[in-house]
Amino acid sequence: MFKNLITYRIGEGWTADAETLAEQLAKEPFLACAPTQPLAVGWAPPRGIEHAPLVEVVDGHWLIKLKREQRLLPSSVVQERIEELAEHIETTTGRKPGKKAKKDLKEQATHELLPRAFTKTSATQVWIAPEQRLLFVDAGSSSRADEVVTLLIQASAGLSLQLVQTAESPAAVMAAWLLDGVTPEGFGIERECELKGSDEQKPVVRYARHPLDIDEVRAHLTSGKMPTRLALSWNERVAFTLTEGFAIKKISFLDLAFEGRPEASGDEAFDADLALATGELSRLIPALIEGLGGEHDFAAAGAAPAPAAALPALPAATPEEALSESPPW
Numbered sequence: 001m002f003k004n005l006i007t008y009r010i011g012e013g014w015t016a017d018a019e020t021l022a023e024q025l026a027k028e029p030f031l032a033c034a035p036t037q038p039l040a041v042g043w044a045p046p047r048g049i050e051h052a053p054l055v056e057v058v059d060g061h062w063l064i065k066l067k068r069e070q071r072l073l074p075s076s077v078v079q080e081r082i083e084e085l086a087e088h089i090e091t092t093t094g095r096k097p098g099k100k101a102k103k104d105l106k107e108q109a110t111h112e113l114l115p116r117a118f119t120k121t122s123a124t125q126v127w128i129a130p131e132q133r134l135l136f137v138d139a140g141s142s143s144r145a146d147e148v149v150t151l152l153i154q155a156s157a158g159l160s161l162q163l164v165q166t167a168e169s170p171a172a173v174m175a176a177w178l179l180d181g182v183t184p185e186g187f188g189i190e191r192e193c194e195l196k197g198s199d200e201q202k203p204v205v206r207y208a209r210h211p212l213d214i215d216e217v218r219a220h221l222t223s224g225k226m227p228t229r230l231a232l233s234w235n236e237r238v239a240f241t242l243t244e245g246f247a248i249k250k251i252s253f254l255d256l257a258f259e260g261r262p263e264a265s266g267d268e269a270f271d272a273d274l275a276l277a278t279g280e281l282s283r284l285i286p287a288l289i290e291g292l293g294g295e296h297d298f299a300a301a302g303a304a305p306a307p308a309a310a311l312p313a314l315p316a317a318t319p320e321e322a323l324s325e326s327p328p329w
Contacts, residue, residue: 001277002127002138005248006145007285009295010133011160018062022055024156029054030067035115040069041151046125047270058271061278062128066148071117073110081109124148129282135161136281140249164246167293171244174227181213183232184291189213190239192231195220234284242288253280 016024030042044067045052056063085105086097097105125138126148139145153159166173177183178193191210195217197203205220221227228244237257241250257280264272289295 001273002125002136002251002281003249004138004140004251005127005136005281005285006139006142007164007246007248008135008137008149008161009164010128010130010135011162012133014156014159016156016158018055018057021062021064021156022053025054025064028151028155030069033069033071033119036111038071038073038114041147042067043155044123047267056270056274058274059278060129060131061274061282062130063274064126064128064152065123066126066151067121067123069119069121071114071119073113073117077113078106078109081113082106085109126152127278129278132282132286134164134285136285142245142247162298164289165296166246166289167296169244170242170246170292171226171228173292174230174242174244175221178212178227178230179218179221184287186235186287187291188233188236190231190233192229192241193217193227194229195225196228197223197225199224234287238280238284240284246292248285248288251281253277 025043028042030044031040033040043054044065045054046056046063046065047053054064082102082105085108086102089101090096124144127136127138129135137145137148139148149161153161174193177189181189183189189212191212192208193206193212195205203225205225207217226244229241229249231239231241231250233239233254235256237254239250239252239254240248242248253276257276261272261276
């Protein structure tokens with residue numbers, strides 16, 4: 001159900017219920033790219049079924065989905081068409097196009113080629129835990145999470161979000177776990193990590209499918225390298241990777257989490273998967289925050305937190321930014 005999670009704290013001023021949020025999201029629904037439109041972004045039913053609810057509610061947890069469609073138009077293809085148009089103008093008029101004319105030709109070439117471009121579709125899920133006042137974006141990068149958060153804040157009046165930061169640095173705590181082998185109750189160190197140095201060369205050491213309770217790892221740590229990623233497990237039910245920025249990646253549910261779960265299909269399977277994921281993770285994540293010293297209290301520290309995402313509308317991607325290794329022609 002979820003592969004990666006970036007965690008946000010919901011501000012106290014937001015009081016929308018699931019029905020209200022669905023009405024707000026319905027004002028910006030996903031609509032497929034028009035022939036000359038480079039990018040389309042909007043809210044879609046999490047079940048993937050047309051006309052299904054935009055907010056799914058299971059066991060008090062909400063799920064929403066932002067869908068994205070982009071036309072893949074390589075800059076090399078655009079440039080080739082510009083050169084063809086410029087050559088035609090030079091042949092027929094005897095003059096080479098100037099700088100302004102080249103800009104007009106670029107717009108003409110893009111307009112001609114976009115309808116023939118392939119499209120790439122992706123979706124980002126958002127899990128909201130209203131009782132805990134937490135919101136999670138299933139994104140592998142902060143830039144994609146920022147895009148989702150920005151659009152969600154714009155869609156829902158009164159919503160404010162702040163990235164959850166822990167009182168202690170995840171990198172420092174992960175280093176301590178690796179050095180002494182002691183983790184918070186329920187957590188175990190698995191066989192994958194990345195260590196990075198802070199000197200000018202920024203050396204990186206990666207371990208995969210390798211025991212980490214060895215002198216070599218401890219030597220890297222004592223020499224100044226710090227963990228940027230560490231594979232962990234929780235109560236033999238969930239496996240994941242923790243990053244230095246408190247992102248949770250590579251989430252997978254272990255056999256113990258599925259014990260006693262009845263077989264299901266269709267809509268029942270969707271509900272069962274969502275209930276399993278939110279049930280396990282809504283216990284794991286608070287325990288992980290506690291293991292990192294608790295949530296950082298900005299008010300007590302006397303500093304205002306940085307906003308989770310900028311509020312201005314996101315600019316549409318230009319066709320030249322939608323690159324593809326293989327042209328779709």
